[in-house]
Amino acid sequence: MSSAVPHHIAIVMDGNGRWATRRYLPRVAGHKAGVDALRRCVRACAARGVSILTVFAFSSENWNRPQEEVSGLMELLVIALSREVPQLVTDGVCLRFLGERAGLSAAVRSGLVRAEAATAGNTRLHLNVCFNYGGRWDIVQAANRLAQRGATVTEESLAAEMQMGQLPEPDLIIRTGGEQRLSNFLLWQAAYSELYFCNTLWPEFDEHALDLAIAAFCQRERRFGKTSEQLRDPAPSQQAA
Ligand code: IPE
Ligand code: IPE
Numbered sequence: 001m002s003s004a005v006p007h008h009i010a011i012v013m014d015g016n017g018r019w020a021t022r023r024y025l026p027r028v029a030g031h032k033a034g035v036d037a038l039r040r041c042v043r044a045c046a047a048r049g050v051s052i053l054t055v056f057a058f059s060s061e062n063w064n065r066p067q068e069e070v071s072g073l074m075e076l077l078v079i080a081l082s083r084e085v086p087q088l089v090t091d092g093v094c095l096r097f098l099g100e101r102a103g104l105s106a107a108v109r110s111g112l113v114r115a116e117a118a119t120a121g122n123t124r125l126h127l128n129v130c131f132n133y134g135g136r137w138d139i140v141q142a143a144n145r146l147a148q149r150g151a152t153v154t155e156e157s158l159a160a161e162m163q164m165g166q167l168p169e170p171d172l173i174i175r176t177g178g179e180q181r182l183s184n185f186l187l188w189q190a191a192y193s194e195l196y197f198c199n200t201l202w203p204e205f206d207e208h209a210l211d212l213a214i215a216a217f218c219q220r221e222r223r224f225g226k227t228s229e230q231l232r233d234p235a236p237s238q239q240a241a
């Protein structure tokens, strides 16, 4: 049983649209409420000693949504950054964006760069926001970087070129909103993550919901291919033969 709080939590923040639709609100209102939920979650993770929080905010496939929703999300990102960054600095949060920047507007790109610069060097919590991110894209861009240098592809060299770089892989991946799929999130890094799915829609995900996910994680036995017996007694038994 894993008794410690996960070092790295990753979250597919899903359910904003349904939250809004149930209230007869436009979908973008759900995304706004989603920003409030993220603010709460960042604080709660920091208070519980989580070191890294990685969230999925906009996937490579989300460009296929109605144009009004996509532009609403882009605007919301820029507004949220200008509002939230001062508090993130105060709280010791280091913000990084993972994903393809080339497809983003100049205004969004400069917002990301400014937010990263303002929070660089903070160490209490690393907050990675996956924006215009896809797990397949991440693997391909890492492979291309190695190919350009003529470097050999190994698990280590490829992992080092991924967007998450040298950060440890997520211990726990949470998906809110009831769907049980990864939707192209952290495909490489999810190899040994514990997966936790809950029906709570992201805008309603609170400290209690986070604690339920962490409690479920603490009940899991992470075997990494070994047997339960090996985990209980790591020294190989010489008497067995
Ligand atoms: C997740 O919520 C946020 C983004 C994908 C940007 P959704 O917008 O997917 O919410 P549902 O799944 O439609 O309820
Ligand atoms: C995944 O949610 C992406 C984010 C949460 C940003 P989606 O709502 O886009 O995933 P699908 O389409 O249901 O698989």
Ligand code: MG
Pocket (backbone or CB within 6 Å): 014, 015, 016, 177
């Ligand atoms: Mg969704």
